[in-house]
Amino acid sequence: MPWYKRLMGIDRRILYIIMVVGITVPMFSPLGLPVPEDVVAQAAYDYISNLPAGSNVLYSYDLSASGMTELKPTSDVFIDLSFQKGHNVYLMALWAEGNNFSSLWADPIAEKHGAVYGENYINLGFMVSFSAFLEQSRSDLHAALNGGIDKMGDKLSDFPMMKDVTKAADFDAVFSFNTGDPGPTAWIQQWNATEGIAILSACTSVSTPTMVNYYQSGLLKGNVGGLAGSAWSEFLHGTKGSATGGMDSQSLGHVIIILFLILGNIGYFASRAAGDVK
Amino acid sequence: MEAILTPTLGNWLAALVTLMLFSILYKENPLYRIAEHLYVGASAAHGIVTTWNNTIKPAMTSMPTKGTWWEIIPMVVGLLIYFNMYRPYAWVARIPMGFWIGYNAALVLSARQVIPFLSQMTTAIKPLVAMTNGSFNLTQSINNILFVSIVLGVLIYFFFTVEHKGIFKYAANYGRLAIMIGFGASFGNTVMARISLLIGRLTFLFGNWLGLL
Amino acid sequence: MRRTLPAAITLITGLIVILKDIFISPAFNKLVQDYLVRSITLSTATAVGLGGISLIRVHSRRVARKREGWYNSIILIFGFALLMILGVVLEGGHNSPTYNWFYQNTAVAGSSTVFSLLCFYIGSAAYRAFRARSLEAGALLISASVVMLGSTSIGAAISPMLPKAKVWIMDYFNTPVIRGVALGVALGAFAQGARNLFGIERGYMAE
Amino acid sequence: MTPFMQNISDGLRPMLEGWLYTSGNFGLTSTLFLIIYVSALLIMVKNARTGGSMPKVRRIAGLDAVDEVVGRATEMGRPVLYSPGIGDLSAADTLASFNVLGHVAKLIAKYDARLIVCNRQPNVQPVTESVVRAAYFEVGKPDAYREDDVRFLTNDQFGYAAGVVGIMNREGVSALVMFGLFYAESLVFAEAGNQAGAIQVAATSSTSQTPFFIVACDYCLIGEEIYVAGAYLGQDRVRLATIVVQDWGKQFTLAVIVLGTLVSTFVSITGGKGNMIIDLLKLY
Numbered sequence: 001m002p003w004y005k006r007l008m009g010i011d012r013r014i015l016y017i018i019m020v021v022g023i024t025v026p027m028f029s030p031l032g033l034p035v036p037e038d039v040v041a042q043a044a045y046d047y048i049s050n051l052p053a054g055s056n057v058l059y060s061y062d063l064s065a066s067g068m069t070e071l072k073p074t075s076d077v078f079i080d081l082s083f084q085k086g087h088n089v090y091l092m093a094l095w096a097e098g099n100n101f102s103s104l105w106a107d108p109i110a111e112k113h114g115a116v117y118g119e120n121y122i123n124l125g126f127m128v129s130f131s132a133f134l135e136q137s138r139s140d141l142h143a144a145l146n147g148g149i150d151k152m153g154d155k156l157s158d159f160p161m162m163k164d165v166t167k168a169a170d171f172d173a174v175f176s177f178n179t180g181d182p183g184p185t186a187w188i189q190q191w192n193a194t195e196g197i198a199i200l201s202a203c204t205s206v207s208t209p210t211m212v213n214y215y216q217s218g219l220l221k222g223n224v225g226g227l228a229g230s231a232w233s234e235f236l237h238g239t240k241g242s243a244t245g246g247m248d249s250q251s252l253g254h255v256i257i258i259l260f261l262i263l264g265n266i267g268y269f270a271s272r273a274a275g276d277v278k
Numbered sequence: 279m280e281a282i283l284t285p286t287l288g289n290w291l292a293a294l295v296t297l298m299l300f301s302i303l304y305k306e307n308p309l310y311r312i313a314e315h316l317y318v319g320a321s322a323a324h325g326i327v328t329t330w331n332n333t334i335k336p337a338m339t340s341m342p343t344k345g346t347w348w349e350i351i352p353m354v355v356g357l358l359i360y361f362n363m364y365r366p367y368a369w370v371a372r373i374p375m376g377f378w379i380g381y382n383a384a385l386v387l388s389a390r391q392v393i394p395f396l397s398q399m400t401t402a403i404k405p406l407v408a409m410t411n412g413s414f415n416l417t418q419s420i421n422n423i424l425f426v427s428i429v430l431g432v433l434i435y436f437f438f439t440v441e442h443k444g445i446f447k448y449a450a451n452y453g454r455l456a457i458m459i460g461f462g463a464s465f466g467n468t469v470m471a472r473i474s475l476l477i478g479r480l481t482f483l484f485g486n487w488l489g490l491l
Numbered sequence: 492m493r494r495t496l497p498a499a500i501t502l503i504t505g506l507i508v509i510l511k512d513i514f515i516s517p518a519f520n521k522l523v524q525d526y527l528v529r530s531i532t533l534s535t536a537t538a539v540g541l542g543g544i545s546l547i548r549v550h551s552r553r554v555a556r557k558r559e560g561w562y563n564s565i566i567l568i569f570g571f572a573l574l575m576i577l578g579v580v581l582e583g584g585h586n587s588p589t590y591n592w593f594y595q596n597t598a599v600a601g602s603s604t605v606f607s608l609l610c611f612y613i614g615s616a617a618y619r620a621f622r623a624r625s626l627e628a629g630a631l632l633i634s635a636s637v638v639m640l641g642s643t644s645i646g647a648a649i650s651p652m653l654p655k656a657k658v659w660i661m662d663y664f665n666t667p668v669i670r671g672v673a674l675g676v677a678l679g680a681f682a683q684g685a686r687n688l689f690g691i692e693r694g695y696m697a698e
Numbered sequence: 699m700t701p702f703m704q705n706i707s708d709g710l711r712p713m714l715e716g717w718l719y720t721s722g723n724f725g726l727t728s729t730l731f732l733i734i735y736v737s738a739l740l741i742m743v744k745n746a747r748t749g750g751s752m753p754k755v756r757r758i759a760g761l762d763a764v765d766e767v768v769g770r771a772t773e774m775g776r777p778v779l780y781s782p783g784i785g786d787l788s789a790a791d792t793l794a795s796f797n798v799l800g801h802v803a804k805l806i807a808k809y810d811a812r813l814i815v816c817n818r819q820p821n822v823q824p825v826t827e828s829v830v831r832a833a834y835f836e837v838g839k840p841d842a843y844r845e846d847d848v849r850f851l852t853n854d855q856f857g858y859a860a861g862v863v864g865i866m867n868r869e870g871v872s873a874l875v876m877f878g879l880f881y882a883e884s885l886v887f888a889e890a891g892n893q894a895g896a897i898q899v900a901a902t903s904s905t906s907q908t909p910f911f912i913v914a915c916d917y918c919l920i921g922e923e924i925y926v927a928g929a930y931l932g933q934d935r936v937r938l939a940t941i942v943v944q945d946w947g948k949q950f951t952l953a954v955i956v957l958g959t960l961v962s963t964f965v966s967i968t969g970g971k972g973n974m975i976i977d978l979l980k981l982y
Contacts, residue, residue, distance in 0.1 A: 010618070012618070012619070015611075015614050015618055019611060020476075020480075023473060023477060023480065024480055024484070027480065027481070027484065028490075028491070033643075034644055034647070035644070036643075036647060036654060064855065065602050066475060066602060066603055066606035066607075069475060069477055069481070070471060096324075100591070100595075126328075128328070128329065128332045128333050129528075129531070129532040129535070131385070131528075131788065132528045135524060135528055136524050136528065139517070139520070139521060139524065146332070147340065180882070181881075189390055189393075189394065193390055193394070205467060205468060205470040205474070206471045206882060206906050207906055208467060208471075209463070209669060209906065210669065212661070212666070213666055213670065216666065217397055217401045218397075218401075219397070226470050226471050227471075228470060247643070249473065249477050250473050250474070250477075250642075250643055251643040251645040253469070253476075253610070254469055254473070254639050254640065254642065254643045254645065255643075257613060257639065258617075258639055258640065260615075260618040261618065261636060263618065264617070264619065264621060265621070265622055265632070268622045268623070269623075283588075283589060288592055288595065291600075292597075292599075293600075295597055295600045295601055296601075296603075296604045299608075300604060300608070302863060303608065303611055306863075306864070306867035306868070310864070311563045312563060312566055313601065313860075314860045314861060314863075315563040315564065315566045315567035315570070316567070316597055317570075317597060317602075317605075317854075317860055318567055318851055318852045318860065318861045319567035319571035319852075320571065320573070320574050320593065320594065320598045321597075321601070321602075322543055322546050322571055322851070322853065322854070323543070323570070323571045323572075323573075323575045324578070324585065324594055324598055324854070325539065325542070325543075325820070325853030326539055326540060326543050326575065327574060327575060327578030327579065327584065327590075328578075329536050329539045330539075330579060330584075331579075331584035333532060333533065333536040334533075334536050337536075348526075349533055352530035352531075352533040352537075353536075354537075356533060356534030356536065356537030357537050357538070359537075359821075359824050360540075362541070362824040362827055363544070363845075368828070369493040371828070372496075372497035372695065372828070373496065374534055374538060375497065375695060376497030376500040376504075377500050377504055377530075377531075377534065378531065378534070378787050379501050379687055379787060379825075380502065380504030380505040380508075380688065381504050381505065381527070381531050382786075382793070383501070383683075383685075383687035384505035384506070384684065385684075385788050386680050386683060386793070387505075387681050387732070388508065388509055388732075389512045389725060389732050390512055391677065391680070391681070392677075392731050392982065393728050393982045394677070395674065395677040396727055396728060396731065396979050396980075396982045397980075397982065398673055399674065399951060399954060399955065399979060400958075401670070402955050402958075403955055403958035403959050403962055403973065403975065403976060404962060405962040405965065405966035405967075406959060406962075408966060409966050412969065421659075421662075421663050424663050424664075425666070425667045426959050428663075428664065428667035429667045429671040429955060430955060431671070432667070432670075432672055433671050433674060433675060433948050433951060433952050433955075436671075436672075436675040436922050436923075437756075438758075438941050439753040439755055439756070439942050440756070440945065441754070441756060455627060455630055456667070457672070458627045458628070458631040458634075458912075459630045459664045459668070460664045460665045460666075460667070460669065461905075461908060461909040461912055462632065462633070462634035462635040462638070463637075463638045463657075463660045463664060464665060464905070464906060465631070465635045465638075465910065466634065466635035466636065466637070466638030466639040466642070467642065467665075468613075469639050469642075470642050470643075472607075472609045472610040472613050473610050475607035475609060476610035478603060478607065479603055479604060482600075513725065513732075535821055538821055538824075539821075540820075541820055541821075541823055541824060541850070542819075542820035542852075542853065543820075543850075545817075545848075545849060545850040546849070546850050546852070548846070549846050560868065598854060601856065601857060601860065602854060602857065604856075605856035605857075605859050605860045605886065606882060609882060609885055612885050612886060612888075612890070612914075615889060616885065616888075616889055616913055616914045619892070620913050620914050631912070672905050672908075672921040672922070674948070674951050675921050675922035675944075676921050676922050678948060678951070679790070679922035679924070680903070681732075681736075682739060682941075683790040683793050684790060684793070685736050685940070686940055687793050689740065689743075691936060691937060692793075692797055692937065694796045694829045694832065694833075694928075695796060695825050695828035695832065696828070696832070
């Protein structure tokens with residue numbers, strides 16, 4: 001068999017093994033490459049840090065477990081930032097799975113800051129029908145929140161921080177950690193378009209181009225895109241978390257994929273030169 | 279129950295499911311099938327359970343206390359969908375279908391959707407001759423020309439009733455080439471997210487499960 | 492009756508929603524909100540079991556007839572029944588620790604795993620399908636490579652131009668392309684909505 | 699904003715406030731656009747029904763492939779797997795998918811081949827069932843319809859993907875037809891489909907997923923093409939008429955952008971500020 005045919009016919013399972021090895025090695029011994037700058041993530045960070053103390057910031061966990069690696073570092077940074085700045089932190093989820101993560105990720109940080117549930121932060125739970133929630137909350141937020149209860153099923157009217165927050169427009173900003181729809185698009189269409197509420201987002205790098213597009217159109221105030229964005233917000237916040245470490249595996253992974261691409265093409269052009277394919 | 283279902287045992291179960299599903303990379307095999315069926319069954323139940331606990335149960339318990347008896351009507355309308363399984367009366371199921379499609383089609387076609395559309399249109403407008411502080415900015419001008427021409431080329435590519443001939447042919451081909459470059463960029467930009475996912479899973483296997491990290 | 496009634500329901504429901512979006516009358520808005528939107532939520536919720544019934548029907552038949560792979564169907568039914576029972580019977584339902592233990596370690600673990608398969612598939616797709624067969628395919632390939640290199644620290648180490656080239660491609664190719672496509676998609680979606688609303692397309696009612 | 703437009707906008711505001719669309723937005727251009735667009739659409743439909751002349755729709759390669767792929771599957775005697783995507787009824791792509799499904803189901807019924815439909819949304823399931831059943835009925839083979847082949851898998855995005863991959867491998871699917879809203883699972887379907895030896899045709903309006911379909915699938919539709927699929931495949935005059943209106947919309951968009959760019963360029967050269975076209979659009 002000519003060499004180029006062999007090159008074109010490498011078993012995909014060999015490729016898979018190379019990828020696993022390449023991505024795993026830096027997890028055990030990091031290379032320590034620098035973090036690239038991200039202006040759109042910077043915009044998000046600046047927007048939240050410039051909100052005055054006492055602002056009502058709603059963090060919505062519109063994500064599934066798949067977004068964990070990319071979004072948890074960002075959630076850690078921004079929840080911490082909001083507590084630092086003295087914002088009122090509201091947590092909720094448009095995705096059922098996100099409902100677990102809102103507590104799992106935010107509660108330890110609230111504890112660290114000594115925040116009081118119901119006064120400094122509250123978890124509003126999961127909204128089954130996002131479109132109904134986004135619509136109804138514009139006039140009656142409490143009724144829209146599962147009929148007026150928080151995640152644990154306690155009455156919202158019993159919490160001090162819910163007293164003056166009765167409709168969507170009472171929020172100063174919405175930050176959506178998202179892995180798809182419903183996510184920023186829904187927030188923009190329902191809350192930004194109608195009530196003019198500032199929307200920010202942290203997304204996986206798949207949705208980054210779309211979100212950057214929204215940012216440039218002024219629909220989003222900022223966006224933390226993927227692990228790179230997370231790593232940059234960790235840098236801004238002065239922490240070195242899992243995002244900063246993961247960037248090394250990223251570099252190697254990218255190089256491997258580009259090598260595959262080149263190998264495939266060398267094989268292709270060589271066999272084309274030999275007249276085997278058109 | 280919690281005494282038996284410890285986090286460690288949980289990690290073992292999750293790791294087993296993870297490895298069995300990864301085995302599809304080698305080829306389709308009995309282990310993959312077991313994990314696949316378990317996953318599909320459990321997650322299908324989850325969808326029903328959450329809907330029951332979050333929507334139906336609260337609605338039914340609040341009927342006597344709040345007097346929202348009218349809510350029985352939409353629930354019955356929803357139940358009509360089950361006629362779809364009984365052939366002679368399958369047409370009855372069209373009533374809830376018609377209701378849902380009407381509502382959702384209107385969401386697709388509302389003024390609310392037109393606003394982002396018009397807003398996107400305004401952001402496609404850029405000066406072809408860019409000036410910075412009163413003097414001509416060549417780079418920005420070229421970039422702006424590129425930007426506007428691509429938007430126009432792409433729009434022309436999607437003309438369906440105009441035959442792609444003459445100037446339209448060139449414009450559409452230009453649009454299509456731009457689409458390829460633009461989408462190639464999207465592809466390249468996604469690799470990062472995908473590697474992140476694998477990092478997440480490997481962190482689970484090596485860290486949470488085996489405790490090596 | 493069999494066609495006109497559903498079509499009429501579609502049209503009336505749709506027009507109410509559209510009118511509500513155009514004219515703001517607080518009273519009308521609240522009425523639509525409290526009744527129509529709520530009705531959609533409730534009717535969709537009661538219909539959710541249909542999916543489960545379909546799934547279980549297929550698999551119980553497979554078990555009953557001992558078709559190939561019937562033991563897998565038993566596993567599926569087991570997983571389904573377990574979470575259904577736990578989620579309905581246990582106090583706290585799907586928020587209870589026992590339920591969560593099963594859900595997290597089967598479905599959530601499965602979800603993350605299948606999602607992470609994408610990393611491998613991107614690798615094999617890059618090798619198998621990314622070939623410069625034509626000008627267009629070549630353009631796709633080159634812009635993908637530049638953006639890939641430009642996103643990482645290694646790209647910046649190879650040449651400081653790469654991250655800049657990445658940003659340039661994203662800003663002046665990716666953004667206008669997505670914008671152009673999105674403008675067309677929006678117009679197409681409006682037309683699609685109108686076709687369904689006015690009953691021009693109703694394939695589900697042909698019988 | 700130009701002073702002139704500012705005056706107009708200030709003058710209109712009290713008249714419109716509390717009536718049109720929202721507090722934050724005017725709702726003027728959006729409402730106007732909507733009314734004109736829908737009216738044009740309805741007029742064209744009426745025109746088509748009364749037999750007016752219709753412009754020809756250009757060829758769309760990805761759509762021509764649908765018939766070919768189904769034909770090939772029939773020859774091989776292996777089933778075709780159809781996925782309506784993962785969106786629910788609120789996605790325009792899902793609504794568009796039903797028409798394509800109807801067309802595919804009719805072809806399959808005609809050739810006595812086998813069609814497997816996999817669903818992710820509980821409320822999409824009954825609609826796809828009706829569409830397929832109706833297609834078999836229309837072809838005159840209502841008894842050939844197998845209810846077990848229109849399946850619901852699970853509401854979970856990747857559970858659905860895992861299920862589809864399994865079915866693809868076990869049933870020896872020869873072709874994978876994907877029309878609808880797709881997210882990250884797009885590449886799982888495309889690559890796993892390729893490894894299972896299936897030909898793929900895909901269409902989605904999602905700009906983030908189209909790149910994967912372009913790279914990994916045999917045939918791929920881009921963006922708006924999915925919304926013309928039903929009419930194109932069915933070659934139905936009435937629906938084709940609505941495509942003309944979609945094109946008018948694009949021509950209008952194009953004209954506005956060209957005009958706006960000219961004004962913007964003029965303003966930029968003369969050192970002025972604002973752009974009337976943008977201001978006018980912003981009365982949305």
